[in-house]
Amino acid sequence: MPLSAGVVVGLYGISGCGKSRALQDMKDERMEWRCLEGSQVIRDVLETQGRAMDDFQTSMTDGEKLATREEAAKDIQEYPGVTIVAGHCSFPVEKPDGTVAFEDVFSASDGETYDAIFYLVKPADLVAQQRRHDTGRARKELSVQALTAWMEHETAHLREKCQQHGIYFEVVEQDTCDDCHQGLINRIVEEVVTPAAAKVRIKSENALRAAIRADIPDADIYLLIDGDRTLCRQDTGMLFFDKATPDKSPLRKIFERYDEYTFQAFWEAAMLYERVVSQSEYRQISDELGQDSVEVFDKWVDFLKRIPEGVQPVLVSCSNREVWRTVLDRATRDDDDQIANGLKRMCIIAGNHVSLHSYVVDDNAKAIVASELRKKSCGCRIVAFGDSALDVPMLKASDRAYVVVDSRRNRSMKTFLDSSKGCRSGWLQQLIDLDPDGQKLFWHDGLAVASLNGLLDEITTGSIYGVQDCAVNGDSATLLACQTRRADLSGVDLQRVHEQVGMYLADRLVDHNGHRGGLICDAEFPHVQGSAFAGKATSCNVLILALMRGGEPMARGVYQRFPSAQFIHFDLPNCGIQVEDHRVLHHIFKNASCEQTLNVILVDSVVNSGTSIRRAIHSIQHNANKANPSLRVAVVSSGPGSSTTKIFLPPSFPAPTPGMILLSCNPTPPRLSPLPLPLHPPGFPTSRPLCQIHRSFQPRTPSPISLQNPFAADPTPGPVSHRSLQSHAPP
The missing domain is CATH 3.40.50 (Rossmann fold)
Incomplete structure (x- = not known):
């Protein structure tokens, strides 16, 4: 089930105003968006019908044209990410008296398709100049006055249609031929994508909670294990895009736009997986990576072999679900006689593809996994493992938190590790060094060093309960x-x-x-000599x-x-x-x-x-x-x-x-x-x-509270009971 129904943004303007160039700029800047020419979508629909674009313009009836546009609108709406469509609102028609009228082609199906429409406006003389210099397309010669009337007609008509259908409408004015379209992209993000991401986040978190309830069994102890650089040395996301596209680090570009990790960034990354390759290619590349490029640390394999019943391992990853499914299947298949239930019963919580997955895993989703498991299995123990800042919410929500030293030396966790040193209460934080290439640095100082074997001993003896x-x-x-x-x-x-x-x-x-x-606190008491002194009460x-x-x-x-x-x-x-x-x-x-x-x-x-x-x-x-x-x-x-x-x-x-x-x-x-x-x-x-x-001691940071004692107003010493004291036989 796809993550969302998708967001469709219409890019409108008269012919020659720069829609195609703006669309190309968006393709280059936002690889995760699907950018389409409306005419190309119609052409693709006509090809499925065995017709050409000339038939649409000359021989097809109005009813057939309407049906074709409705089919094109349906194809546009099926994409679960962000779609930008360069469309046409009307076309100029020359009357017998030489004047120009305008034929409106914005249909009811268009009104049901778009979530927002941005209308590009440029000075009519610049548009006329661009139309003359564009040798790639044959356009009718129109005067500056006719172009101005055309823009005014479309602006008024689209504004009215958008009001009728509840579509966000905005006019974007550009003054030169060389305008950068970054401002237009920013407006689309601000007015459409960000609000849509907030709605998608709610849907994603609901789907995640449902998956946790349905897919993860009850257990006494849950092991929440991050994937990339924790369970293995590799970063599966980077491996995927190195194999899928020649463009260097398109995934990194998305996260560099934001000052911190946000759901919107992870949603856009999920769109990117959809855009760079087809679904069949996505599955093929994921399978190849899982078979040949990703290896689980031997210490993890040995540990997961030996965990007893009642302990449920859960892989919680922001990366590629299909890669990890292949990795775990291969691990259990290679050593089938020796692998105990640990690896075989490991559940996977991962979501990174808008069409294939019903939820997206970000840093907040990892914390949701811990909190939902507490509700699902009341009284369970949560033990979490992670290596980066993405894992911090999950580590904080756990009873025990283990920081796995990775090849990057946990640089993204430096601030977090510094701020949490010396804590004597709350969740337990320890280091586990699994990677021979990992090296502890000064921000690791002061943290206890643990091992998976030591944790296994605690589990098997029961001391994990504290x-x-x-x-x-x-x-x-x-x-x-x-x-x-x-x-x-x-x-x-x-x-x-x-x-x-x-x-x-x-x-x-x-x-x-x-x-x-x-149980005791600092207090001040009167001294026998008349002063006050500090003590304990x-x-x-x-x-x-x-x-x-x-x-x-x-x-x-x-x-x-x-x-x-x-x-x-x-x-x-x-x-x-x-x-x-x-x-x-x-x-x-x-x-x-x-x-x-x-x-x-x-x-x-x-x-x-x-x-x-x-x-x-x-x-x-x-x-x-x-x-x-x-x-x-x-x-x-x-x-x-x-x-x-x-x-x-x-x-x-x-x-x-x-x-x-x-x-x-x-x-x-x-x-x-x-x-x-x-x-x-x-x-x-x-x-x-x-x-x-x-x-x-359950190592969680408590939410401090102060008790408003309902009995504090009673100065009478002795036990206070909500009912009369019963007679007591000798115990």
Whole structure:
């Protein structure tokens, strides 16, 4: 399905005003435009009918002429790019009395064809001079007065017709015979092409989203890989035009017109692919390049062979889709016995041809791929690879960003790399050097160097989800763990023990993720000597969710460490989450503004099967996605209740969350579950460590928010609940 219905611009003016020269200038300046003489289009239609142009002028009836013009208009409209047509509005007819009248030939089909008409006007004496000196065409001798009357007649007639059909009309005045037509080209771009590009962009992005939903399967991890100079050493676009046309770098000329990458430039490039060769030649050249000229880096082939199920590679390229399809087909065919599902199941998102592809891939489209995959597979991990400024939006939209050092040394990314050095939060940025010709320069300094083998290890062990084990062992943790297991403690005494555990784990939470995670902030306090001093205080951007009923005593301990937090009792009956809990969460998230991150601490005393925690997290995720706040989530618990349990959390929770922390009291460090775990990613251990903190950080830059606390006006200390406190049996 073609990308768009096309844009047709009419170039009108009386015979001899310079339409043909203007059309030739446009052909030379804008190779991607289709520039046609209206008479030639009619001649081509007549040839299909077995007639000549002389028949059209002499023997054909008015009805036959009209049918021929309508067929010509249909052919013009079929091109999905920009078409410039030099046309005729009328012809002079000499009356018996010697005066000149004008026969109008602008038809209703012409009115339905054009999106804009530009009318060329020159002084009549210059037009008369040009008509006399043009020996290539036989023209009737007309006086300056007749030429002036002709121009005035056509201007008035075309203006009226354009108003009737809703066509943009503009008169372009030129004063000399040697006028440069760059001004005319600029007007066409400004008034027609640029507005059309904006409409085409909407259609292209909609088609891209539909293709992502239809062609890319659900997965736990998506690998978004750029094509040219990332997956291979070559630039397939340049290779194509070197083979297709003797003109040097016509593709580069398009992008040099613009100060930055724009959709309009990529749309014009897609037109260029249509213009330089026929569709059959396009497919032939693409196939030849894919067979003989493009080689995937060996390290990529080895990496993609070994990726497990649940990991979906996606090639995201602004270049030639057909070339890459041939390259991947050849790679899987050459080593069919050893190639695992990685290369075979790689999806291709690429669009560069206005007639063959329904969308165009530009830099913004690459970011759309990442965002749509998050919607499609909730909780998925996005890992992106790129080498140029075109890949920056995709890298920023990913959880992990890998910059592949290319033969150009990533010069177009210099500003981006300099500005993002030293970031301690947000998406992870690392370098991968795959090309022996690549060389790191000073703008690469300060960036971590990674490898595909290292990434593969993270995928197969599950650490790609960002889980880090930070064991906290000590006598104090031992004392607390023992107290919670005493059979002689119950009721209020046992609740006090769980409250102490909550305080202890809250302290560990602050130690490991306090200032960086936004749990503490800078504050000013009055000094005993009467002055003020700077210090640290717990943040008010904290929401404590006490999972009813056993989590409430421990949550009170957490609340003592975060007295400015909101405190909500969160109930999970057998039938699902309480409707009022949904409403309260949605209200809190909805009232969060965009200055600071909200920290959500979900507290339960004991985790058995993990079902309650999972349901609570999905509830938070559901409401967070609606309100779209920036969240950090901590799950605080005294640990699993059995040695065989695992907590089934989403791989990444929730999509906008920059981090997750799981706190528990048990004896040995946990062991991460290996992939593939499409529904059950790494979670709690089978053993019982004494006091364990699991930190999972999703490396995305959060949209900072500030929480407008709906309970901040209440000066009364103690837990605030949206419903009355339930009675508590000993946990």
